[in-house]
Amino acid sequence: MVTPRSLILDLFGDYLRYTDAEVRLGHLASLLGDFGVAPATVRVTLSRLRREGWFTSRREGRETVYTLSGDMLDVLDEGRRRIFAPAAVSWDGDWTMVIYQLSEAERAERDELRKQLAWLGFGSLTTSTWLAPGERTAEVDRLDAVRRTDRVDVLRCRSRGLDHDRDLARRCWDLDDLASQYAAFVDTHRDLEARAGDLRGAEALVARTDLVATFRHFPFLDPRLPVEVRPDAWPGEEAHRLFADVHRRLGPPARAHVAAVVGRDIAAPDA
Numbered sequence: 001m002v003t004p005r006s007l008i009l010d011l012f013g014d015y016l017r018y019t020d021a022e023v024r025l026g027h028l029a030s031l032l033g034d035f036g037v038a039p040a041t042v043r044v045t046l047s048r049l050r051r052e053g054w055f056t057s058r059r060e061g062r063e064t065v066y067t068l069s070g071d072m073l074d075v076l077d078e079g080r081r082r083i084f085a086p087a088a089v090s091w092d093g094d095w096t097m098v099i100y101q102l103s104e105a106e107r108a109e110r111d112e113l114r115k116q117l118a119w120l121g122f123g124s125l126t127t128s129t130w131l132a133p134g135e136r137t138a139e140v141d142r143l144d145a146v147r148r149t150d151r152v153d154v155l156r157c158r159s160r161g162l163d164h165d166r167d168l169a170r171r172c173w174d175l176d177d178l179a180s181q182y183a184a185f186v187d188t189h190r191d192l193e194a195r196a197g198d199l200r201g202a203e204a205l206v207a208r209t210d211l212v213a214t215f216r217h218f219p220f221l222d223p224r225l226p227v228e229v230r231p232d233a234w235p236g237e238e239a240h241r242l243f244a245d246v247h248r249r250l251g252p253p254a255r256a257h258v259a260a261v262v263g264r265d266i267a268a269p270d271a
Contacts (some may be wrong), residue, residue, distance in 0.1 A: 002035075007032055016266060096133075102128075119220070134226075185243075186238050193245065202257055
């Protein structure tokens with residue numbers, strides 16, 4: 001179930017960030033009403049998000065205007081890059097390997113490093129050895145968790161051949177489960193792809209936002225393995241194509257609806 005918090009971030013990510021990253025409370029309540037969210041819930045949620053640093057607010061007459069913080073704009077930028085990244089990376093046959101030596105007493109540092117490596121698309125070969133295809137050393141070196149310790153080694157390496165590469169990929173990531181999730185996404189959204197051209201107004205906005213909410217976890221599960229390494233007949237390719245196509249086609253009517261509610265043009269990209 002998509003929460004009001006997630007809906008607010010999604011609306012800013014695809015639309016409201018292009019209106020100076022701000023919106024009047026009444027306008028946002030109207031947009032969230034299209035999703036069945038009550039105005040009182042919108043007010044409470046925005047108040048909490050403001051306290052958490054998502055927004056600043058100001059008064060204009062009797063209306064409150066909420067402006068997304070710079071930090072949250074950065075989050076949206078990173079999320080957009082990940083969601084619309086190519087389904088596979090180019091590959092020269094090399095892997096980047098990260099090996100760390102952090103004790104049980106350093107559990108917090110270790111957990112943070114694992115989280116950051118997973119965010120970059122690394123998979124766990126063993127508890128303390130992580131792999132990602134291609135040249136990723138510069139990305140790892142920029143991680144805060146790496147900068148704070150000298151017990152992390154970053155190496156470039158090659159396997160014994162393509163069969164070994166495929167075996168490494170299956171050991172680092174649960175590709176069968178990911179394939180099943182991709183296949184389910186495609187099956188669930190084939191009907192939406194067929195009728196996307198007929199949707200208008202709030203229907204288009206709700207369908208497009210639901211599409212993003214359903215798809216957006218994939219970039220944080222999928223390492224975007226090179227074509228040579230990933231399993232044959234990989235359903236992720238079709239899922240990425242379907243998502244990009246439907247998101248693009250629903251863009252104009254969804255933006256037109258939001259623009260009509262907030263009274264401002266929205267010059268947002270489709271991808």
